[in-house]
Amino acid sequence: MKMADAMQAVLDRYPDALYVSTCGYISRDLFNLKDSSNNFYLLGSMGMAAPVALGLALTHPDKTVVAFDGDGSFLMNLGVIAMITSERPQNLVHVVLDNRSYESTGGQKPARFENMVQVALAAGYQHAYQMEQPSEMESAEQSNGLTFVHALIDPRTEKIGKRIEWTPQQLVARFRLNSERG
Structure with missing residues (x-):
């Protein structure tokens, strides 16, 4: 699946959500x-999408907040999942877009978990899904609660x-003005 299709x-699925995207190509993809x-x-803030999204989710409980994370940035700040699950x-949806490389910095290979969905569930996320095709996002259970999505992306x-x-x-x-309005 292509990055743009997953995003x-x-x-x-979440048209009215607040979105936080990690640095590099993922932010550029969302922008485009x-x-x-x-x-x-x-x-320039690798590993910080999930912590920023957590802060927004806690201060805006009436809004869905989505973190677009990369596999490398997720692993760079793995400790945040303990904070998130505690x-x-x-209202937080944590999406890890996994192309199995640090794409923005030259394609280096990051460390890997065998199954990120199992890691997320073991850490305490209420719902965790693996997405290999865009249609799987539509068919995933429509439930509230802390959610993790591991999206497998093609290079x-x-x-x-x-x-x-x-x-x-x-x-x-512009983000502050918008989030304070709604």
Whole structure:
């Protein structure tokens, strides 16, 4: 499955969510798919999408919050799953887009878990799914609660989209204004 197809399936499933995307190509992909003031693109903050999303989920319990994480950035800050599962926000969806490489930095191979879904469930996520096709996001159980999605992504063959045109200060300002409104 292509990265864009997996991300679009999540965007379709949670159209009104607040999104936090990890640094590098994942943020660029989200920006090129659907730039929105609901999106908070992390620029140069590898491993921080899940902690930022956790903070948003706790401060905005009435909104669904989705973290788009990469496999490398997820593993870089693995300790965050203990914090997430101890807080158990019912509105957090943690999506790990797994192409089995640190794509943005040259394609190095990260360490791996044999089964991330089992790791997430053992850590305390209420729901955990593996997604190999976009249609699996649609058919996953429509349930509330702390959710983990392990999306298996093919290595990229297409060109990277354009860079995010917002400065970090602009991103913070537009996201803050939007999240305070709703």
